[in-house]
Amino acid sequence: MRAAIALAETDPNLRIALISKVYPMRSHTCAAEGGAAGVIKPDDSFDLHFDDTVGGGDWLSDQDCVEYFVHEAPKELLQLEHWGCPWNREADGSVAVRPFGGMKKKRTWFAADKSGFHILHTLFQTSLQFPSITRYDEYYALDLLVDDGRCQGVTAMEMRSGQLRQFHAKAVIIAGGGAGRMFPFSTNGAIKTGDGMALAYRAGAPLKDMEFVQYHPTGLPNTGSLLTEACRGEGGILVNKNGRRFLQDYGMGPETPVGKPQLKTMELGPRDRVSQSIWHEIQKGNAVSTQWGDCVLLDMRHLGEKTINERLPLVRELCASYLQVDIVKDPVPIRPVVHYMMGGISTNTKAATPLPGLFAAGECACVSLNGANRLGSNSLIELLVFGRRAALSAIEHIQGLPAANTAALNARAEETQKRIGELFSRTDGTESMSGLRKEMMDTMEKNVGIYRTEEGLQEGVSKIHELRQRYRRVILTDKTSVFNTDLFQALELGSMLDCAEAVTVGALARKESRGSHQRLDYVERDDKKFLCHTMVHHQGLDVPRVDYLDVVITKSPPGVRDYSGDHK
Template identity: 85%
Template sequence: MELINTDVAIIGAGGAGLRAAIALAEADPTLRIALISKVYPMRSHTCAAEGGAAGVIKSDDSLDMHFDDTVGGGDWLSDQDCVEYFVKEAPKELTQLEHWGCPWNRETDGSVAVRPFGGMQKQRTWFAADKSGFHILHTLFQTTLQYPSITRFDEYYALDLLVDEGRCQGLTAMEMRSGMIKQFNAKAVIIAGGGAGRIFPFTTNGAIKTGDGMAMAYRAGVPLKDMEFVQYHPTGLPNTGSLLTEACRGEGGVLVNKDGRRYLQDYGMGPETPLGKPQLKTMELGPRDRVSQAYWHELQKGNTVSTQWGECVMLDMRHLGEKCINERLPLVRELAIAYLGVDIVKDPVPIRPVVHYMMGGISTDMQAATPLPGLFAAGECACVSLNGANRLGSNSLVELLVFGKSAALSAIKHIQALPAANVANAAALAARAGESQARIRALFSRTDGTESMSGLRKEMMDTMEKNVGIYRNEAGLQEAVDKIAALRLRYQNVVVNDKSNVFNTDLFQVLELGCMLDCAEALTVGALARKESRGAHQRLDFVQRDDASYMRHSMVYYQGLNAPRLDYLDVVITKSPPGVRDYSGDHK
């Protein structure tokens, strides 16, 4: 097994991973940085983000307003010290991106343009048409190229963390091109591997979003925090799940039911406002959890539109005009035409909610440090407790930047604090790496297995779709917990049919399935135990928010093939006591 020595290993080369690599290289040019990704960086899922990134820039806005919107939008499950730090750092990071060349849209006076986004009382979302993630990722990727200390390992699949003497000291990864396993010894590891939305069948997430980084940390003893909170985006294409950005509604698009009625006023998000003049905090600019839940209620009432792709509501943007759409929503128009044959300039487009983002993930503090010394995490794979029970749109792209940088600075502090005479126990780390290699060899050598990857994956997805959706109940969640536990046992008999070494996609899909099952386990266990409704976690049998019992983060600990251990951690409250989420538009 080839040994690669580095100072910091970063798993994932999307927005958070690239930002961490830049911060490391800037802070200390002598550091050796290994950037490990299972896809080329520009294929990372950050590229798919459309709408924009939130940061206070205009004179009528304030950090306190951004704080209030984020905490209220998260249904008071956000750690407020983390939110305070985030809103302060966000404008700095977005300005830094501009200096690196990110082509933000501009006002006529040359200043940065901002657009409205759901749950935000002021316009503060910076954007680059509706391809913001692409431009952010491109800017970060190009910036990394100037630093010779960053070595990329593209198309490497990360396998296991190497833990010795109570701290993380590296990882193993497989080079996809050769099938060879490499041992990376590192003084610090940063996980920036994205979310796990592919445990659901209908999602905006690309095929790479399988929770690999989450599962690696989970298996190494780090708890997964708040995994029960899964965000549905209200406007996905009904056949592919492709995202139609929240900017559609930020620019003035409206949601109507089968009768052509703007129904959101029936769900605490009124009053209705004139077309083309969206009123902040109301109607279509309610937060994502509330807008998705309203669709569910319209479905129960029989108010949805029957299409060849199932039940939908309609997103109408015709009144915006072709000029506005081509300037600010060109990708949305392309997607609707390509996948549905609908030109949004001429016709409403059918949409329905789709799994989009996981608020939960690897437990970290606001410095992006996990409970395992030497291990840090940032981005969607991490739960720094910024987003609480529901993420506000356009906060996540800035989260990548703010906490990607924090992870890097924390990793440097960790390295500096190591004893000067610190020498990794080479034999111990080699033994750990050998265990990782043996796990892969066991998969290859199994000939008497009875389970297929595709069969298990379908059962997992069907279970999650049926029981862990927008609305949940005790019986369904218990069924999901039992089913996922059974699937994890059956996974021990899964067969890898392709025995080759070169780009063995069969093997990688089997490994990804194991990670997804681990993440699904943590999610369902946390959801069953949380007997309240809060944000994106809605219980039909416990319809009220219960601050007395559940103003706490769920913490799920891996226990092998046994049921995981569940614990809780108190939410940090600094200046905003729990209140009522009011998006009626009647208050100031």
């Protein structure tokens, strides 16, 4: 939507189709709680935001991209402010900022603990004033239309009627979100099935750094609902069954005073380190055992009811409804939960993919801002900065393009029609959609979790490959045309399997530990061999091809990630 608005504002004569498989305000951005980072206060600087992001990403970020990003971020947040986003304020009326994990300064703009929700609705409502944006709500995108070596549109199914539609376009921007639903325990909404990633991947654009999957440290153990990092930003602490603040035992100490969070250390360490520490603590037998598995405790009682209601109302409500725990009175059990894909469709700093005419932004893209581990509050701002950038790049791209070969595009669309028709008319199918989906999720959890091994990953690669073959025999129960979610879930499963294969293949090939990708058999970071991006190329039903692309280093050579606070 940020891209659509930028297109409409820049050139009102453009015709813009906004295609989404859900009504736009249902997008999972609405579930993001904490906030969005941008340098605005006098004690902060672009260089500090740059250093936090590059170090947080374990030096896998492209530094030219980070440089562009930190400069654009405050402008985008101010733009949102001008569009009406209800950011929290200081007493003098200026925008308030809060501390966040891995950030050296307070620079996270927030709207209580519903920041993503407000960003999404502000964008959606703002978009309603532009007559050149035509929305196609509940259209499921099926295939990109590629001809003459460039992307020239997309085919989509209107979910309400089952009708196939073609959109011929001079440029396509994908903002399709992540693919966390390939895992069984995830903060992600049901719609996050990697469709955007798979769309680009199948059309020949490579997926980059897919093995980097972020576990958020604090998920509710039963539903996987996210408890924002702001819980810790506001002063919540993590303790094991003995009440010990165990993060001090994993290079993030010494202990800071309770309720006085100190930036970039202890509970405000980065997500990968905190999640990994919880995993170790569970291995050591220091977990609190619950009916939903081993957990540690997030204790916010010392914040008091007033602060909790003011700053973390959603967290209190979620814990009360889904777990029947009042965080004012009791600590809440939590465990790490799949949250975010650092990897995605390979894009450059201009949000362009290697396929001309195709652009991507947000979680579905890998512009190499987040490297091997994203810092909390860098993703909401990423989608704004690169959503706008994608629009500007698309406008550059469409100047002087030759006319489309309509017959060739129609022929591509017919191939899509045939593919869907075959799925509908299949009578010899033997595989159930929900059965395959469960096998995929179990495989990802067992073999491609927080800690990985050669053996487990080998098994993961062959299992996902097998599931992709068996997917060809999946059978639909529902063969009617109106809002057929049996069909859409089958298509989503196809997307997730493509993405899952890219994750496992990339993880197997990366024989080092960096950021969120941790190998028990290769425990060190290896900058000689792996200071590079994994590029996975789709090869039909065969195992995908992997090659590598160098990381762009401009001013920060790989160093040590230090989260031990100011105590040296």
